[in-house]
Amino acid sequence: MTTHLNNSFRTSILYHKDHPFTTTTQKTTRFHVITNATSKTNSFKELIESGTVRTILPKDASTVMNSEGFILLDVRPNWEREKARVKGSLHVPMFVEDKDNGPLTLLKKWVHFGYIGAWTGQYLTTFNSEFLSQVESVVPGKDTKVLVACGEGLRSMTATSKLYKGGYRNLGWLVGGFNRSQDKDFLEVEGKEKLKYATIGGASYIFLQLLILLQTVSK
Numbered sequence: 174m175t176t177h178l179n180n181s182f183r184t185s186i187l188y189h190k191d192h193p194f195t196t197t198t199q200k201t202t203r204f205h206v207i208t209n210a211t212s213k214t215n216s217f218k219e220l221i222e223s224g225t226v227r228t229i230l231p232k233d234a235s236t237v238m239n240s241e242g243f244i245l246l247d248v249r250p251n252w253e254r255e256k257a258r259v260k261g262s263l264h265v266p267m268f269v270e271d272k273d274n275g276p277l278t279l280l281k282k283w284v285h286f287g288y289i290g291a292w293t294g295q296y297l298t299t300f301n302s303e304f305l306s307q308v309e310s311v312v313p314g315k316d317t318k319v320l321v322a323c324g325e326g327l328r329s330m331t332a333t334s335k336l337y338k339g340g341y342r343n344l345g346w347l348v349g350g351f352n353r354s355q356d357k358d359f360l361e362v363e364g365k366e367k368l369k370y371a372t373i374g375g376a377s378y379i380f381l382q383l384l385i386l387l388q389t390v391s392k
Contacts, residue, residue: 217334220344226333227345229320231354234347243320243345244312248332249372250298253324257351257364257371265307267323267332268298304332305339315340322347324372 220226229237237243245262247254254264301307312319319341323329326349333346351368362368 217330220334220337221346225344226337228348229345230348231351231358234320234322234354235359237318237320237345241318243318245320245322246308246312246332248304248321248323248329249351253371255364256366257362257368259359259368260361260363262322263311265304265311266301267304267328267335269301270298305335308336308341309339312341316343317341318343318345320345320347322350324350325352326350 217226221228229243234243234245238245245259247258247262247264248267249264250266250268250270254266258264319336321329321333321336321344323332326347329346329350333344336344350372352372354369356367359368364371
């Protein structure tokens with residue numbers, strides 16, 4: 174019995190040597206795929222930590238724009254920009270309204286409205302496939318200093334990474350987005366709302382206004 178087991182074990186080892194494409198090899202290959210995917214996820218973090226992309230606070234934005242020649246690129250969707258925008262800023266949305274009326278998209282819109290849209294006033298969006306080419310049409314020079322901004326700083330992360338991969342090398346990222354800006358950070362703002370509230374909409378905006386009113390009355 175022992176001799177039989179030893180022979181079986183030896184046969185198994187020889188089989189693995191002669192057949193490199195075994196389950197073990199497949200697992201190793203899968204591990205490498207996951208590792209590469211993780212490194213792509215951390216690409217923006219690497220750009221920041223290496224100093225390749227410059228982090229700029231809202232309070233410092235006007236200074237770098239006026240003294241260092243940075244151009245402000247607003248990547249928010251149209252409905253946010255219409256509420257409030259920095260005068261003279263360029264606009265290319267990173268995400269656009271998803272106007273597909275297929276069954277799956279309609280279901281997504283219904284769920285989105287029920288859980289998010291009615292509260293925030295946001296539309297269901299999809300990635301702007303022409304983002305890079307649209308930026309290139311308004312900022313043709315890849316050495317131009319571009320400060321990328323959105324409402325909360327998340328969409329601008331994606332936009333900055335996309336621009337870097339597209340060849341832009343003098344990029345700045347507005348930390349926290351316009352939501353963290355104060356009235357004095359950008360001297361000229363157009364629109365009917367405050368810049369830091371432009372990302373908020375619908376019922377949440379009304380609730381926010383009520384909070385501000387209560388704070389004013391209680392003083």
